[in-house]
Amino acid sequence: MDIMHRGELLELLKAVADETRLKMVGLMHQQERTVTEMAGLLELTEPTISHHVSKLHNVGFLRLRMAGTQRFYQLNEIRLAKFKAYINTIEALPEESAAEKSDDSWINALNWGDDDKKILRIYTRNGKLLKLPLKDKHMVVVSRWLAMLFQPSIRYSEKEVNAILTQIHGDYATLRRSLVEYGFMRRERGGGDYWLTPENESGK
Template structure:
């Protein structure tokens, strides 16, 4: 097993190395769920579920489907198959081409323009940002992707926002400020609660 494959294997194992996340994987293997639905099933708060979902999504284990303002998450079967292959210790490991295809499966599942998908392919690896784009247009695509990690109507503490954004890139402070500066998120005066800007307020 090459060093890159060891890293991928460890990353996937860490993503599911939590009882709640393991249960969520099992649940979402049956059908797509919203964060709210999973919060009710597991008797957890929505921010807590969002945190777990962001970990699984960052590892490429989840697919996201939008229906209006609702986000439905389901298992990315191809990515889960990769994890199973590592755990089972199969002899033939994925080729680089196969690995690259699996790594970007979550991007291809997005109902976005090809140009926006290309930005994610260029700036992410294994569900994480490799660097922050310098050009504003590309940076906004990255912010658009990060928005999918938050649920509309849910309030988050700064610590929770940092954890969610930090799962995508170590410079969560820049990402958090940018979310607010570009009007994608609202922040309580003094840096308290954060929440997604409602659709009817985005132009204000």
């Protein structure tokens, strides 16, 4: 798997090095929680909790399930396990190499309309998703981009799909569902492999 650089571990540490967020991690362990629920328990306002949820979610510490007007957040145990594993190398973290520093030129290289490029720029940096879009329109654009990570005519197991998407954002499950929901990928009825839908193979 990929190596963790100092900058990445730093982001995870910052996400968790806050009293309120540390409490929230405890609350979202082994059960789903809504923003309103946590606001009540911690005696803070909903905007404040929403702010913290966003910080935790953006680094992939949370999984999200949407149901009606509610959003159920829960700890992403896999991401957390990775964090714990990387902590063990905290004294010996490699520098970020210059090559992989801030580069968004890949967006320009896309054969897309300017509007879509602008949207993509909102949510990505260095080829990673900073946060998940809320607006449907934006999520479609992001999903179209994600579809480019897969090869035409190839069948992927769920595990493989997750492995690819987790490079982009910790909440790979939400990304995977969006790919299917917006028609960029299909899967066999009742579960099984995934593959690109033909009309989207070109990424446009």
